[in-house]
Structure formats: C-alpha cells, structure tokens
Amino acid sequence: MQKMSPMHVIGVAFWCAIVIHVGYAQLNPWFYRETCPYLYTIVLRVIFDASLTDPRIGASLIRLHFHDCFVQGCDGSVLLNNTRRIVSEQQARPNINSIRGLDVVNNIKTAVEHACPATVSCADILAIAAEVASVLGGGPSWPIPLGRRDSLTANRALANRNLPAPTLTLNQLKGSFRVQGLNTKDLVTLSGAHTFGRAHCNTFIQRLYNFSNTGNPDPTLNINYLQTLRRLCPRNTTLNNLNNLDLTTPNQFDNRYYSNLQNHKGLLQTDQELFSTPNADTINIVNSFSNNQAFFFENFRVSMIKMGYIGVLTGNKGEIRKHCNFVNGDYSQLVGGASKGSKNGLS
Ligand code: HEM
Ligand SMILES: *[C@@H]1O[C@H](CO)[C@@H](O)[C@H](O)[C@H]1NC(C)=O
Ligand SMILES: *[C@@H]1O[C@H](CO)[C@@H](O)[C@H](O)[C@H]1NC(C)=O
Ligand SMILES: *[C@@H]1O[C@H](CO)[C@@H](O)[C@H](O)[C@H]1NC(C)=O
Numbered sequence: 001m002q003k004m005s006p007m008h009v010i011g012v013a014f015w016c017a018i019v020i021h022v023g024y025a026q027l028n029p030w031f032y033r034e035t036c037p038y039l040y041t042i043v044l045r046v047i048f049d050a051s052l053t054d055p056r057i058g059a060s061l062i063r064l065h066f067h068d069c070f071v072q073g074c075d076g077s078v079l080l081n082n083t084r085r086i087v088s089e090q091q092a093r094p095n096i097n098s099i100r101g102l103d104v105v106n107n108i109k110t111a112v113e114h115a116c117p118a119t120v121s122c123a124d125i126l127a128i129a130a131e132v133a134s135v136l137g138g139g140p141s142w143p144i145p146l147g148r149r150d151s152l153t154a155n156r157a158l159a160n161r162n163l164p165a166p167t168l169t170l171n172q173l174k175g176s177f178r179v180q181g182l183n184t185k186d187l188v189t190l191s192g193a194h195t196f197g198r199a200h201c202n203t204f205i206q207r208l209y210n211f212s213n214t215g216n217p218d219p220t221l222n223i224n225y226l227q228t229l230r231r232l233c234p235r236n237t238t239l240n241n242l243n244n245l246d247l248t249t250p251n252q253f254d255n256r257y258y259s260n261l262q263n264h265k266g267l268l269q270t271d272q273e274l275f276s277t278p279n280a281d282t283i284n285i286v287n288s289f290s291n292n293q294a295f296f297f298e299n300f301r302v303s304m305i306k307m308g309y310i311g312v313l314t315g316n317k318g319e320i321r322k323h324c325n326f327v328n329g330d331y332s333q334l335v336g337g338a339s340k341g342s343k344n345g346l347s
Contacts, residue, residue, distance in 0.1 A: 026314050027145035031124075036116035043128045046108045051136055055251045058133030059197025060100035065130035066193070066307065067099060068123065070180055071159045073311020075151035075318060076122035078159075079105060081325040084332040092159035098200070102325075105129065109324050122324035123148035127308050134304075137196050139253030140297035142305060149318030152327050166203045166268040170277045173270055180310050182303070188274055188285040189303040192296060194267070195257040196250060198242040201233035204268050209235050220276040222264040229267075243267060255297075258290035 032039045050057045068078040071089055078095070079102065082088040089095060090102075105125060112120050124146045135141045164176040177187045207218035208230050217226055225247070232241050244250035245267050246257050257271075266272035274282040289296035322328055 027147045027309065027312060029143040029145060031146035032116070032120060035119045036112070038115060039112060039120060040128060040132075042111050042115055043108050043125065044132050046104065046111055047129060047132050048136060050104045050107070056197060057101055057104055058137050058253075059193075059245075061104065061126070061129040062133040062193055063197065064099060064101055064105065065126040066190070067095060067159070067163060068126050069307050069310045070162045070164075072151065072153070072155050073313070074123050074127060074148055074308055075311065075313050076126065076148075076321065076324060077151045077154040079122050079126075079324040080151075080154040080327065083326065083330050085330050086154050086327065087156045089154050089156050089159040092156045092163065094163035094165065095159060101129075105324055113322070118320055118322065120320065121148050121150045121318075122321050123150055123312070125324070130304065130308075134253050134300070137251065137253030139195075140301050142301040145305060145308060147312075147314055149313040149315075150321040150324075150327075151313065151318055164270065166199075166270050167206065168270055170270075170273045170280055170282065173273070180307070182307065184281060185285055185299065186303040186306060188282050188289070189296070189299040190307060191271060191274060192255070192257050192289065192300060194245040194271055195253050195255070197245050198250075199245050199267055200240045200242060202240050204229070204243075205233050205235075207269055208233060218269065218272070220264055220272050225265045245271075255289050255293040258286050258296065261286050262290055 047057065047061065064078060065074070067089075068074050068076060071077055078089050078099070080086045080088055081090070090099065105122070108125050108129065109122060112125065127144050127146065127148065131142060131144050162176070162179065164173055168176065173187060174184055177183070177190075182190070207221055208226065209217060211218040221229075228247075229243065232243055233239070246252075246260060247265055247267070248256040248260060257266075258275075260266055261272060261275035264272065264276070266275070274280070275286045277283075289299070319328055323331075
C-alpha cells in the first residue's frame with residue numbers, strides 16, 4: 001500500500017472532522033440568536049402562565065420531548081395529528097389518554113410565529129419547553145442545542161415499539177435506551193424526571209393486587225405505600241385516578257425520586273426496579289443521586305442534552321412547520337371536518 005503524504009493525512013483528517021461534525025448534527029444554543037432573539041423568553045412566559053392554573057404542565061411538556069425523541073428522533077413527530085397521510089403517534093398505546101400539553105405547545109408556537117414567522121421548529125420548541133419545565137420546577141438549567149427541523153412523517157407503530165412500558169424488566173429498559181444510544185446511567189438519570197407529574201392507576205395497578213400472577217402485591221413495594229395506593233386505585237373499578245409519581249414533593253424537580261426508591265416507594269415497576277433489582281448496576285447510581293442533588297442535576301443536564309440529539313433533522317432535511325400538528329400543506333383532516341382555518345388557526 002502506498003504511504004500517504006503529510007498533506008494527504010491533513011486532508012483526510014480534515015474531511016473526517018467535517019464528517020464527524022455533520023454526523024453529530026449541527027445544533028447550537030445560539031441558533032436563533034439573530035432570527036428569533038426573544039425565543040426563550042416567549043416560551044418561558046407561555047409555560048409560566050399555563051403553570052399558574054396547571055402545576056403539572058412542566059411535567060407533561062418534558063415527557064412530550066422524551067416521547068418525541070424516542071420515535072424517529074427529536075423531530076416533532078409526536079405533535080402531528082391524523083390526516084389522510086399521517087397516522088398520528090398520539091393514539092399509540094403509551095400516548096393515548098396520557099400525553100398532555102399539546103394545546104400549550106400550540107400556544108407557544110402561535111406566540112413564536114407572531115414574533116418570528118416560519119423560523120423556529122416545533123421540535124426545538126419541545127426541547128426548550130423541556131428545559132423550562134425543569135427550571136420552573138426548581139431543577140437544573142442547561143444550554144439547549146437548537147437547529148432541529150420538523151419531520152414530514154410520524155410513525156405510530158414505532159411509537160408502540162420504542163416507548164418503554166412501565167412493566168418492562170430492567171434489562172428490557174436498558175435495551176430500550178440502548179437502541180437510542182443512551183446508556184445505563186442515562187436511564188437512571190432520565191428516569192429522575194419522574195420527580196414530578198402523575199401516572200394513572202392502570203400503569204401500575206398490576207403491582208397492587210396480583211403481581212406476576214402470584215396473587216400477592218409486588219414484594220418490592222413498601223407496605224404503607226401499598227395501602228395508600230390501594231385506596232387510590234381500588235380493584236374492580238373502571239376508575240383510573242391520577243397519582244403523584246413522587247409522593248414526597250409531587251410538583252418539585254428535586255432528587256427525592258431517588259430517596260423514594262431507597263424507601264421502596266417508587267410508583268412504577270420500572271422506577272422501583274432501578275433500586276430493587278438484585279445486584280443491579282443501577283443501585284449505586286440511585287444511591288449517589290439520592291445522596292447528592294447537585295450530582296443528579298449535573299447528570300440530568302448531560303443526559304437531557306444527549307437525548308435531545310437523537311435522530312435530529314438539520315440542514316435541508318425536514319421543514320419548519322407552520323402549525324405543529326400538521327406537515328406544511330397537509331391539512332387534509334380538515335376536509336369535511338372542522339371548517340377550514342376557523343378554530344384551528346390555520347387560515
Ligand atoms: C424509563 C422508562 C420510562 C417509563 C417506563 C415511563 C413511563 C411513564 C408512565 C407509565 C407514565 C404515566 C403516564 C400516565 O399514566 O398518563 C409516565 C409519566 C411521566 N414520565 Fe415517564 N417513563 C419513562 C421515562 C421517562 C423519561 C426519560 C422522562 C423524561 C425525561 C419521563 C418523564 C415523565 C413525566 C414528567 C411524567 C408525568 C407526565 C404528566 O404528569 O403529564 N419519563 N412515564
Ligand atoms: C392472579 O392472576 C392469575 C392469572 O390471571 C389468576 O389465575 C389468579 O386467580 C389471580 N389471583 C388472584 C388472587 O386474583
Ligand atoms: C374483585 O376481583 C377479584 C379477582 O378478580 C375477586 O376475587 C373479588 O371478589 C372482586 N371483588 C369485588 C368487590 O367485586
Ligand atoms: C390535534 O389532535 C388533538 C388530539 O390528539 C386535538 O386535541 C387537537 O385539537 C388537534 N389539533 C388540531 C389543530 O386540530
């Protein structure tokens with residue numbers, strides 16, 4: 001084989017650097033500095049206003065970003081409604097009767113379009129909203145890499161496949177995150193978002209009465225907490241009440257989620273498994289976050305930024321949607337339905 005000249009080596013290194021850079025996508029926190037300087041303030045204001053009447057909204061918004069990123073990347077696909085061409089992810093099992101905040105996202109988009117038309121993607125709005133949610137809850141802030149573009153497609157089947165169910169084993173959970181390029185530490189860290197928000201009875205009721213068909217409750221569940229949860233979620237009813245994911249500080253972004261796990265008071269099976277799976281490598285991480293909130297926050301920043309890079313569209317891929325619920329030009333659900341451009345603001 002021919003030896004490469006120094007110029008060759010430099011040239012190859014240069015192109016590798018470009019390829020790696022582009023491969024890792026060109027997002028940066030200053031992406032809209034010239035084109036939409038007040039973007040962050042606008043998003044913050046709309047979410048803050050909403051939080052005055054809905055203290056849960058931050059939790060719902062951070063979950064939307066997660067459910068966006070795990071399905072064909074952080075591309076706003078979760079926001080797309082059913083049309084003739086789109087099979088919405090909103091009706092996938094993990095989302096239906098469960099995701100919230102879509103109206104607030106639309107309010108943000110309206111305010112942003114007013115200030116800087118056709119400039120900011122819905123995928124970026126979700127990424128900013130997730131950070132604002134953390135900050136308003138008392139959690140960490142971070143520089144938000146921006147410059148994502150919005151998808152032209154959604155994928156309900158992939159949403160059903162990729163979004164983890166609350167009954168997965170720890171190994172399955174790890175697999176679900178690994179598929180997204182996220183490791184075990186990211187899993188434990190990002191699960192800490194269950195420091196606020198709510199879950200319906202049907203997401204954990206299998207733990208309360210007949211766990212794995214044993215006829216008994218989940219043995220990793222604290223007995224007093226079990227009694228509380230049984231009152232909130234009685235057997236043989238169609239009630240599907242809401243329960244705090246973090247029983248100690250339900251609306252606050254802090255590290256109490258991890259001390260709950262140490263006390264066997266995790267709500268979802270998938271939460272408690274991080275601490276109660278025998279010999280698991282996640283136990284030490286739970287302990288370290290429970291002992292040191294600053295350490296948890298530092299890791300949360302890193303893992304949220306990492307999650308925000310999953311499968312992003314940049315450059316000339318995708319588009320900047322005018323309305324977050326629709327691919328530009330595809331408003332076909334409106335035909336014969338709601339009168340065009342009236343209450344949907346699509347005129
Ligand atoms: C580790 C795997 C995960 C599983 C199995 C899981 C599962 C769930 C389930 C079942 C609910 C309750 C939904 C309902 O009853 O309506 C929920 C709520 C929530 N999840 Fe997760 N989740 C996971 C990871 C995450 C991640 C990575 C985040 C964000 C970074 C997150 C943020 C939230 C939040 C904030 C809520 C409350 C939402 C609200 O109150 O509207 N979750 N999750
Ligand atoms: C638990 O579930 C299994 C399988 O569905 C069933 O055979 C069993 O009777 C149940 N036990 C109780 C106590 O409900
Ligand atoms: C609730 O369901 C269980 C198991 O299916 C059954 O054994 C029990 O009698 C039911 N209780 C009531 C109050 O209907
Ligand atoms: C999109 O669908 C959601 C229900 O998933 C609905 O609440 C919302 O109004 C729809 N958006 C538009 C603009 O029709």
